[in-house]
Amino acid sequence: MSKDGSRLGLILLMAPLLLWLVTLIILPHIGLFVVSLSEKVGVRTYETGFGNYAVFFTEPLYWNTFARTAYMSIMATALTLLIGFPVAYYIAKLTRGRSKTTLFLMCLIPFWVSELVRTFGWMILLRETGVLSSFLQYLGVINGPVEFLYNDFAIMTGLVYTSMLFMVVPLVTTLDSLDDSLIEAGYDLGASSLSILREIIIPHAMPGIVSGCIVVFMLSLGNYLTPILLGGKDSLWFTGLIYSQFITRFNWELGSAFGFLLLGLSSVIVFAALKLTGQSLGKTMGR
Amino acid sequence: MKTTTLLSTVAVLALSSMAAQAETLRLLTWGGYAPEAVIAQFTAETGHTVEVTKSNNEEMIAKLRATNGGGFDLAQPSQDRVSGAQEEFGIYKPMDQSKLETSLFIPSMLEATKTNTTLNGEVYGVPHVWGTDGLVVNTALAPNVKDYKDLCDPAMAGKVSYRVKRPTLIAWAFSMGKDPFAAYADPVAYQAILDEVEAALIACKANVKTYWDGGDEIKNLLRSGEVTAAMAWDTGGWQLNAEMPEITFVAPASGALGWIDTFVIPARGRADEAAYAWINFVMRPEIAAQITAEAGNFTASLGGDAGVDDALKARYQASFPQEAIDNIKWYPTVPAGLETLEGAALDRVNAAN
Numbered sequence: 001m002s003k004d005g006s007r008l009g010l011i012l013l014m015a016p017l018l019l020w021l022v023t024l025i026i027l028p029h030i031g032l033f034v035v036s037l038s039e040k041v042g043v044r045t046y047e048t049g050f051g052n053y054a055v056f057f058t059e060p061l062y063w064n065t066f067a068r069t070a071y072m073s074i075m076a077t078a079l080t081l082l083i084g085f086p087v088a089y090y091i092a093k094l095t096r097g098r099s100k101t102t103l104f105l106m107c108l109i110p111f112w113v114s115e116l117v118r119t120f121g122w123m124i125l126l127r128e129t130g131v132l133s134s135f136l137q138y139l140g141v142i143n144g145p146v147e148f149l150y151n152d153f154a155i156m157t158g159l160v161y162t163s164m165l166f167m168v169v170p171l172v173t174t175l176d177s178l179d180d181s182l183i184e185a186g187y188d189l190g191a192s193s194l195s196i197l198r199e200i201i202i203p204h205a206m207p208g209i210v211s212g213c214i215v216v217f218m219l220s221l222g223n224y225l226t227p228i229l230l231g232g233k234d235s236l237w238f239t240g241l242i243y244s245q246f247i248t249r250f251n252w253e254l255g256s257a258f259g260f261l262l263l264g265l266s267s268v269i270v271f272a273a274l275k276l277t278g279q280s281l282g283k284t285m286g287r
Numbered sequence: 288m289k290t291t292t293l294l295s296t297v298a299v300l301a302l303s304s305m306a307a308q309a310e311t312l313r314l315l316t317w318g319g320y321a322p323e324a325v326i327a328q329f330t331a332e333t334g335h336t337v338e339v340t341k342s343n344n345e346e347m348i349a350k351l352r353a354t355n356g357g358g359f360d361l362a363q364p365s366q367d368r369v370s371g372a373q374e375e376f377g378i379y380k381p382m383d384q385s386k387l388e389t390s391l392f393i394p395s396m397l398e399a400t401k402t403n404t405t406l407n408g409e410v411y412g413v414p415h416v417w418g419t420d421g422l423v424v425n426t427a428l429a430p431n432v433k434d435y436k437d438l439c440d441p442a443m444a445g446k447v448s449y450r451v452k453r454p455t456l457i458a459w460a461f462s463m464g465k466d467p468f469a470a471y472a473d474p475v476a477y478q479a480i481l482d483e484v485e486a487a488l489i490a491c492k493a494n495v496k497t498y499w500d501g502g503d504e505i506k507n508l509l510r511s512g513e514v515t516a517a518m519a520w521d522t523g524g525w526q527l528n529a530e531m532p533e534i535t536f537v538a539p540a541s542g543a544l545g546w547i548d549t550f551v552i553p554a555r556g557r558a559d560e561a562a563y564a565w566i567n568f569v570m571r572p573e574i575a576a577q578i579t580a581e582a583g584n585f586t587a588s589l590g591g592d593a594g595v596d597d598a599l600k601a602r603y604q605a606s607f608p609q610e611a612i613d614n615i616k617w618y619p620t621v622p623a624g625l626e627t628l629e630g631a632a633l634d635r636v637n638a639a640n
Contacts, residue, residue: 040623043374043375043623043624044374053636061635077448127511128514129511147513150496151496232496233492233496233637236314236638241634244634245630246349247346247349248452249630250345250349250352250372250375250626251627251630282520
């Protein structure tokens with residue numbers, strides 16, 4: 001009797017999760033997969049096959065765009081980690097009490113406005129008649145207006161800025177759990193700051209680093225607004241290709257295939273990165 | 288007692304019948320085509336309320352395709368995108384001509400649109416607003432831009448903008464002395480034209496500051512002087528001209544590209560009465576003049592240009608002398624499947640370095 005009761009409880013608890021997974025994630029993906037398998041051969045006539053997937057591999061344009069998107073996302077992830085780690089370390093270890101809360105909050109504040117507004121903010125700063133260009137002219141560093149927008153540098157700035165929070169939060173959490181006495185013991189035993197970082201802090205923070213990197217990489221790869229708005233004519237991004245297949249070309253079949261390829265290839269990249277660094281997803285999530 | 292009951296019953300009946308008649312019109316349209324004042328007047332007159340969703344050609348078709356023609360009661364794609372989309376996706380329903388006050392329309396424009404939007408003997412669209420694609424030029428900073436291909440002049444490097452959409456392909460083809468519309472029916476010939484245009488646009492890419500996407504974006508770029516010449520809509524040029532006299536719309540030497548935005552009824556629209564009422568309402572000359580003032584473009588309403596203010600008329604006449612009007616290239620219907628070819632060319636232009 002009590003066994004039945006607990007089973008009912010379990011089912012009830014699982015119901016929202018299952019409902020969410022099945023109706024919002026699994027069913028749409030099945031639909032998308034079915035669409036991606038139909039090849040258009042004429043007006044309102046379709047055939048079943050993998051032709052749409054073949055297009056991705058035979059047309060270098062699409063393949064190159066994906067490679068570029070993945071490369072830029074990996075760079076953005078590395079940069080975010082490089083900038084985010086000292087920030088997180090400072091917040092977690094070198095501040096106490098109210099100033100800690102304040103600093104943490106300051107990392108959060110930019111995320112109170114939407115991504116679109118933040119991106120427009122960057123456009124105002126970086127454009128030819130924008131704040132940065134005018135300021136440098138005022139200082140006399142440059143003679144005429146300079147365009148900082150519409151290049152890879154602008155895309156990278158936008159991506160790092162957008163994903164900073166998602167790197168800092170897991171890092172602060174893991175660094176917080178590191179006992180200060182371990183670092184002190186390291187110094188007592190005569191270790192240099194560098195070897196303490198390498199031997200004690202980074203190994204302890206590894207789960208935070210890995211989960212932060214996965215989140216930032218996925219966010220960058222799937223970002224649409226930032227690359228399109230800041231990148232201008234060189235903004236080619238894989239999500240932009242998917243959008244244009246669906247909306248401007250009315251080619252849902254190819255768009256769906258691209259969507260699946262993005263899902264598959266990004267999973268492969270994350271899996272490969274985990275293997276290369278000797279981490280496992282279970283270990284990261286378990287902590 | 289009895290009379291009061293009877294009276295109140297009648298009142299309730301009258302109210303409920305009014306409620307049944309008053310519908311909500313879900314209108315899928317362009318920015319500026321449904322000004323607040325016009326909606327308020329329409330609601331006061333007919334009881335129907337209007338919900339406006341602003342969009343563009345591709346998004347309109349994509350939205351209606353996603354719902355098999357549901358979710359909206361009236362849409363406004365350009366006339367060249369009606370019968371092709373209908374053939375492929377079946378997202379519209381035929382127009383009941385008897386419910387339209389056809390005397391409100393400019394006859395030649397109504398007939399042309401009907402012909403262009405006919406599929407299997409059924410008419411799917413009637414004209415509303417028309418305008419052109421051409422050049423918006425800062426005449427002080429870029430005095431030599433007279434045709435689309437002048438945007439690719441090395442002297443204009445970094446000061447140019449256009450869209451990566453099909454109008455750009457068509458414009459460059461005309462500018463290079465081809466006639467893409469004549470090749471619509473022949474995919475091989477059309478592909479040959481596309482290949483040449485693609486090469487020209489890739490060569491021109493170094494000149495481009497950025498590809499624009501929305502009307503406000505290109506206006507900002509021109510206003511700040513970051514872009515001095517662009518391929519854009521006439522109305523944007525005239526709006527800027529009101530603020531800065533040196534910027535205006537120039538009808539290109541090889542011809543401005545003329546479009547007509549239509550009214551079509553989505554296949555699963557639920558408020559056809561309100562839809563026809565809206566069409567008949569906005570085609571009245573005085574309402575059409577209000578829409579022209581808001582959107583900056585003229586309408587297919589007979590006599591609708593009489594109430595338009597003189598400043599806009601003067602700008603229109605300055606941009607369009609008679610020979611430029613005669614030279615407008617009106618978009619014929621896009622055959623189904625042609626856009627796949629164009630899409631591939633546009634993707635390659637976008638990806639080129």
